[in-house]
Structure formats: C-alpha cells, structure tokens
Amino acid sequence: MLSALTQLLIFQLAGEVLARGLDLPIPGPVLGMLFLLVALILRGGPSHDMQGTSQNLLQHLSLLFVPAGTGIMVHLHRVANEWLPLVLSLLISTVATLVVTALVMKLCQRPAATTGEQP
Known part of the structure; x- marks a missing residue:
C-alpha cells in the first residue's frame, strides 16, 4: 500500500510542479491524474497494489467532504x-x-x- 500511495503522491507532485512552474491555469492534481492515466495506459492497467490502495481510498472518500x-x-x-x-x-x-x-x-x-x- 505504501508504494502505491507513493506513486499517487509522486504523480500529484509532478502535476503541481508543472502547473506552478509553467503558470498553467490547470490545477496540479488534475495534471497529476492525467500523468497517472498515461502511465496506466502505457503499463496496461494498474498493479494489484494500486487497485487495492485505490479501493481503500474510495471507501473512505466521504471523509474528504x-x-x-x-x-x-x-x-x-x-x-x-x-x-x-x-x-x-x-x-x-x-x-x-x-x-x-x-x-x-x-x-x-x-x-x-x-x-x-x-x-
């Protein structure tokens, strides 16, 4: 679970760095999700760890509200x-x-x- 969370945070960080560095009007997390999508397409889908971690995050999504x-x-x-x-x-x-x-x-x-x- 730790490696999958690290991957998610790295993609978010990459999007944030690009958005702020280039002063883009798109939020960094949105760019990070786009990078994650491209990586998942290139890999042929998420790993078992990523699927499990994502499901756990989705189960607790209501806490973010x-x-x-x-x-x-x-x-x-x-x-x-x-x-x-x-x-x-x-x-x-x-x-x-x-x-x-x-x-x-x-x-x-x-x-x-x-x-x-x-x-």
Whole structure:
C-alpha cells in the first residue's frame, strides 16, 4: 500500500510542479491524474497494489467532504448573503454541463450512424 500511495503522491507532485512552474491555469492534481492515466495506459492497467490502495481510498472518500462541510458551516453568513449568485452559478453550470454532455454524446454516436455500421 505504501508504494502505491507513493506513486499517487509522486504523480500529484509532478502535476503541481508543472502547473506552478509553467503558470498553467490547470490545477496540479488534475495534471497529476492525467500523468497517472498515461502511465496506466502505457503499463496496461494498474498493479494489484494500486487497485487495492485505490479501493481503500474510495471507501473512505466521504471523509474528504468533512473539511468542506465545516468550511460551509463556518462561513454560513457569507452563503446567506450571496445566495443568489451561488444559486445562479449552480443552475447555469448544471445546464451547461448537460448541454455539453449531450453534444459530445451526439458527436460520438455520429460516425457509426453515417457509415451504416451497427453499434
């Protein structure tokens, strides 16, 4: 488990170093996940250790939401003062996500329909 956690942290560190070093607008952990994806594709999938460690982390994922919930409770007055922009941004981003997802799905289905192949 220790080697798999070390690998995960190294990929996150590499993404963070690249994002900060090149002043990229993409968060370092996102770049780290992209690096991890490429490494897993090149390796042909995750090792047994990586699978077990990932499953353990996913089982305890809900613990990561505790700090966010605490932060909301601490700043509840700000949420109350700025509820309209928060609700509008949530609604607009949800609609935008649904539209983009539908368009991507439609684009992904188009080649099979135009060539006459059955999915």
